[in-house]
Amino acid sequence: MSFSNIFGIAGSALNSQLVRMNASASNMANAGTTASSEAEAFKAKRAVFQTILSDQQKTDHATSVGGVKVLELAIDDTPNEKLYDPGNPNADQDGFVYSSNVNEVTEMVEMTASARSYQNNVEVVNTARQLMMRTIDITKA
Amino acid sequence: MKLFDSTLGIHGKALGLRAQRMELISKNIANADTPNFKAKDLDFSAALKGVQQDTHIRTTNARHITDIPGASANQIFTKPLNASDNGNTVEISIEQAKYGRAAAEYQATLRFLEGDISSIRKVLRGD
Numbered sequence: 001m002s003f004s005n006i007f008g009i010a011g012s013a014l015n016s017q018l019v020r021m022n023a024s025a026s027n028m029a030n031a032g033t034t035a036s037s038e039a040e041a042f043k044a045k046r047a048v049f050q051t052i053l054s055d056q057q058k059t060d061h062a063t064s065v066g067g068v069k070v071l072e073l074a075i076d077d078t079p080n081e082k083l084y085d086p087g088n089p090n091a092d093q094d095g096f097v098y099s100s101n102v103n104e105v106t107e108m109v110e111m112t113a114s115a116r117s118y119q120n121n122v123e124v125v126n127t128a129r130q131l132m133m134r135t136i137d138i139t140k141a
Numbered sequence: 142m143k144l145f146d147s148t149l150g151i152h153g154k155a156l157g158l159r160a161q162r163m164e165l166i167s168k169n170i171a172n173a174d175t176p177n178f179k180a181k182d183l184d185f186s187a188a189l190k191g192v193q194q195d196t197h198i199r200t201t202n203a204r205h206i207t208d209i210p211g212a213s214a215n216q217i218f219t220k221p222l223n224a225s226d227n228g229n230t231v232e233i234s235i236e237q238a239k240y241g242r243a244a245a246e247y248q249a250t251l252r253f254l255e256g257d258i259s260s261i262r263k264v265l266r267g268d
Contacts, residue, residue, distance in 0.1 A: 002157070002160035002161050002163065002164040003160060003163075003164075005164050006163060006164050006167045009164070009167050009168055009171045010167055010170070010171055012171060013170070013171035013172070017174075020174075048176070049172070049174055049175040049176065050175060051172050051175050051178050066164070066168040066171070067168070067171055067172075068171050068172050068174075068175050113174070114174075117173055117174055117233075120170055120173065120233060120237065121170060121171060123237075124167045124170055124171075124240065127240065127241075127244045128163065128167070131160075131163075131244060131247050131248065131251075134248065134251055135156075135251060138251065138254060138255055138258060139258075141254075141255035141256075141258045141259045141262070
């Protein structure tokens with residue numbers, strides 16, 4: 001039945017967009033963090049999507065062929081900014097701290113794009129649901 | 142049932158295909174942010190022709206590959222107006238418009254079917 005597939009496909013997209021939104025929220029929350037070395041400093045994470053092309057690619061949360069799943073959370077490799085702040089408890093011997101590499105503007109755009117995609121998929125579900133209900137009502141014709 | 146096969150005619154088959162086209166477009170919308178995803182659409186007239194002729198390859202073993210006339214055989218890749226640099230060919234506004242139209246077409250087919258069914262009902266009741 002095609003309509004139940006639509007629900008699964010749109011559902012997988014809603015789930016993936018939520019993961020992307022969560023990653024973005026985590027980045028935003030950690031934007032102001034500092035660390036005493038570049039390795040310890042926070043690095044932005046970004047969700048990478050992949051189409052579920054066959055049954056083999058299904059996972060527990062992504063069960064519809066043709067839907068979408070999160071392949072990985074890629075780490076942004078932009079260098080962390082090194083700031084001179086000797087008063088900071090996180091400062092190294094030379095008085096430097098490493099800030100996160102989160103760009104707030106990028107995260108805001110990411111958040112908005114993700115919310116829009118989420119809305120698109122909600123609309124898909126709504127339309128499919130209405131048509132399904134009308135099809136059930138065909139017996140009353 | 143044979144009786145209703147000929148009574149409902151083309152609309153019964155078209156309804157299934159229309160639902161499959163909506164499924165295909167919903168896949169495109171779901172994958173609007175997936176890198177390297179190629180958008181697909183259904184060649185509706187070819188698919189309907191395939192369903193009407195209803196020609197199957199005869200299979201003698203469960204593991205033989207069957208052809209499904211209609212939806213799966215007549216998928217076409219859509220050409221994007223503006224290519225995206227991550228290899229994705231979904232243009233969300235176009236897909237939304239397509240989805241809206243496909244939903245309207247589904248309703249139109251449904252309306253025709255409702256008409257057919259109410260006529261049958263009238264005949265059976267004999268009013």
